[in-house]
Structure formats: C-alpha cells, structure tokens
Amino acid sequence: MSLLQQQSSTNKEKLQHRNKRTRRFFSRKRKFIAGLFSAILPGLGHIYLGLFKKGITFLFILILDGSAMLYFSSKGMHINVPLLILLGLLIPVTYFYNLYDVLQAADYTITLRDKDLDVINDPVRKRHNPFAGEGSISFGILLVVGGTLLILFYQKPAWLERYIELHGQITIAVGLVIVGVGLLIREMVIQRISKSQGEG
Numbered sequence: 001m002s003l004l005q006q007q008s009s010t011n012k013e014k015l016q017h018r019n020k021r022t023r024r025f026f027s028r029k030r031k032f033i034a035g036l037f038s039a040i041l042p043g044l045g046h047i048y049l050g051l052f053k054k055g056i057t058f059l060f061i062l063i064l065d066g067s068a069m070l071y072f073s074s075k076g077m078h079i080n081v082p083l084l085i086l087l088g089l090l091i092p093v094t095y096f097y098n099l100y101d102v103l104q105a106a107d108y109t110i111t112l113r114d115k116d117l118d119v120i121n122d123p124v125r126k127r128h129n130p131f132a133g134e135g136s137i138s139f140g141i142l143l144v145v146g147g148t149l150l151i152l153f154y155q156k157p158a159w160l161e162r163y164i165e166l167h168g169q170i171t172i173a174v175g176l177v178i179v180g181v182g183l184l185i186r187e188m189v190i191q192r193i194s195k196s197q198g199e200g
Contacts, residue, residue: 031106038102042095045102049109053139058098064146065090071153072164080168 030049038045042062046055069087072080152160164171 027110031103031110034102034106035099038099042098045098046105049102049105051105054101054105057139057142058094060142060146061094062091064149065094067150067153071156074156080164083168083172086172 034045034048036045037048041059043055043058046052046058048055065087069084072083072087
C-alpha cells in the first residue's frame, strides 16, 4: 500500500470518527431538549420528537383531570374526598410517566431511527416501538370521550350530578377494573409476541 493510500484511509477514518461524535452530540442534545420540553409542559417533548398523538394525549389527560377536579370540588356537589385524592395523584403520576416515556422514546429514536449501528444491540432492538401507537384508533376514541366529558363538566347538568351522587363510586370502581383488565391483556399480548419473536 502506498503512502498516498494510507493517508487517504487515515483521513477517511478521522472523518468517520468526527461524524460519529457530531451525530452523538446532536442525539444527546435532542434527548435533553425533549426532556426539557416535557418537564416544562407534559406532551411537548413527544411533539418535538414527532410523537404528536402521544404528546396531545398527555396534554389532554392533564386538562381533563384538572377539569374533573374543579367539577367534583364545586360547591353544589357533595365532595367525594377519595375521588379528589385519586384525581390529585393522577397529575404527578402523569407528569413523571410523561418524562420517563419521552426519554425512552428519545433513546429509541437515537439508536434505531437514526441508524446508529455501532450502538444498536439486541435489548434495544427488542424495546417497544414508541411510534407504533401513532396510527391507532384509540387516539380518536380518547378525544371523543374526553371532549364529551369536558362539555359535561363545563355545562354541569343536573342529571349528571344526581348520577354521580347515586352511582359515582360504582362507576369509578368498574372503570378501574376495566382499565386493569385492559392493561393485563395488553401485557399478555406483548409477552406472547416477544416469546414468538425469540423462538423465531
């Protein structure tokens, strides 16, 4: 190999190394900005990463939770303290889960979507794809149900107050059971898919 070829290969390696360092710097910067946006306003970091539906969902859940707290603590209604505590606890839980989720989504984006092949390993490949839920119908259902609830909380119809006073606790209990069963089924499906991928 001639001296000229050695110099060109050395220059090429230096250029590749510099490109990798630059790419990693911008990836870390992108992750930091996404985390900062989510810390300032939940959902904003997801929108920054391109997860528009997930970002809007986090914002919407917090708005809906705040509206429900205002509705259930209004003077005309019998105050249900356990429900208010549950709604109050939902705000920090949503906030911190939003931070965790945006950092996981940023890691996924850095390692897989940017094709940073030297960082990719099997545990990262098996990680849940945060972009998979962007095309689901659940976002539309959430907006319809949440929008209806916001209208009802704002209008404060008498029949809703009577229903909540008579059947509110049972409705919340049934709702929590349905959510729990849904999460259990989802976890079982994810485990079955990961098992079938591991065997295949």
